[in-house]
Amino acid sequence: MSIFHSLSISGSALTASRLKLDVISSNIANANTTRGEYVNGEWVPYRRKMVEVEARQAESFQKQLNQELQFNGVKVNRIVDDPTPFQAVYDPSNPDSNEQGYVMMPNVDLTKEMVDLMSTSRAYEANITAFNAGKSMMEKALTIGK
Template identity: 30%
Template sequence: MDLERALTASAAGMAAQSVRLRVVAENLANRDSTGNSPGAEPYRRHTVTFASQVDRATGVATVQVQKIGTAAGDFPERYEPSHPAADERGYVRTPNVDSLIEVMDMREAQRSYGANLSVIETTRAMLLRTIEALRG
């Protein structure tokens, strides 16, 4: 039944967006995590890559997390000579996490999750109406 397939696709979408939200939370939680010694690498922003996959049991194209990777790029530096991770110039390498980007990713994940939840709620209502009509 196509309604079951809609549930499968939406549930996969919600699961994928849940992972994305967790990664955003980790990035925000570590946005100030520097290294402990001079030259040590600070926290590097994590990214989520999605991929389409066909659910073999139902034949439904679903989304899944393909990879949780790290963002490339340089680390910003902050002048803080008393920090244990400060180099000989007094600069500390800081994480490449931009709070604005993380909040945008969080809101996009929230909208996608909400859209998938709406599909599930609508599908559930349709199934209940069908059951009521059959009892009828």
């Protein structure tokens, strides 16, 4: 295990958290977007995006053997669309309403997004703290011989 291993783990988590924060902010910004994509000749509302994160796999056979002893950090697996259905809201004055006066709204729940935003920002802050603690320990180790 390298002296920089803890920094690598924190760095990978920071990168994943940053991407998750970007996706959450995109979801919040598009919470009322009724024209997200043009599919099959009609506009479809914005569909909520989610980030899938998984453990990073070891790169070599030796690291694979030692994987039980060490953690290699995380990586973003992919960004997927939330399959929950759109919400139908009665608003006949909206230009995107159908014949019955209903508008299909995005499947973005602002409460859920705010909870995800707060937990992801707390995870980001915790990883910054862990990164700084590791960096501080390395700096202290360099001054031991003086």
